[in-house]
Amino acid sequence: MRATVLVLVENVNAYLPLLEQQGFYLILAPTPAERARAIRDHAGQIDAVLTRGPLGLTAAEIQALPRLQIICVIGAGYEQVDLQAASNRGIAVTNGAGVNASSVADHALALLLSLVRGIPQADAAVRQGQWPKITRPSLAGMRLGILGLGAVGQAIARRCALGFDMQVSYHSRQPRPEQPYGFCSTLVELARASDVLVIATPGGAETRHLVDGPVLQALGAEGFLVNVARASVVDTDALLQALEQRRIAGAALDVFDDEPQVPDRFKLLDNVVLTPHVAGLSPQASRDTVAMVGRNLSAHFDGQPLLTPLALPAANRLAP
Structure with missing residues (x-):
């Protein structure tokens, strides 16, 4: 069977030939306009969708794809995939947890x-001809807390x-x-x-807003926050207030509520590090992400168990 895969992701193009080598036909639709057009024009061909958590797949889109059998999500998060709609249709959903x-x-x-070491500020200072000798904390022996293990x-x-002899909780x-x-x-x-x-x-x-004002207050004025998960886990307003008022020492963020828009208030702070x-x-x-997608797709269309299936809610067969 030569299954057709609608690819909504935009950051693994170099490795998509791995899927084509397995015999899958790909429709690339990385922008909202291309996505809507692909679903409209190719609904009767699409057997699988490749997406990621923030891009998701809506109930309306699932309903519009009569041949859809499986949704593969790259990465661990799948927050914008309508799992109930998938379950109602008997559509399998996988993710790439751990890859x-x-x-x-x-x-x-x-x-x-x-x-913690103030690297961006030190780099900027040297580039401007300055030579500041600022004392910064060492990671060695610090207490590390991880939300989600x-x-x-x-x-x-x-x-x-x-690597750093940190005490981990x-x-x-x-x-x-x-x-x-x-x-x-x-x-x-x-x-x-x-x-x-x-x-x-x-x-x-x-997990929405698990990290709120009381959590930041407990972290304290010498505490640092790092978010490499999802922005929704943090109450952004509470975080900005804590940073602006120096009620925590700093934050490093790779994720934001309305990507690629980043609040200007973050950009004005000197106690944050921001990455896109x-x-x-x-x-x-x-490479490994696309390879996992390929293994899940092959397993599904060959009638074999999926490698990383998501548990779906109970189906509502009365749903449209």
């Missing part, structure tokens, strides 16, 4: 080092514990007794026990 964990963890450490959280924990929905890190039953407890709080939990309704949602991007991660 880009190393890349995201590397970026989290790069952000953390840049933030999935593949990304574990990769960050290993790097920090083994975490908060997640369930304790992970197989992991050698301390579990905090609440996020406020974790923030209070941390010098650095790293967010590595999926986005979506269940690139933590999961590396040649290795992109």
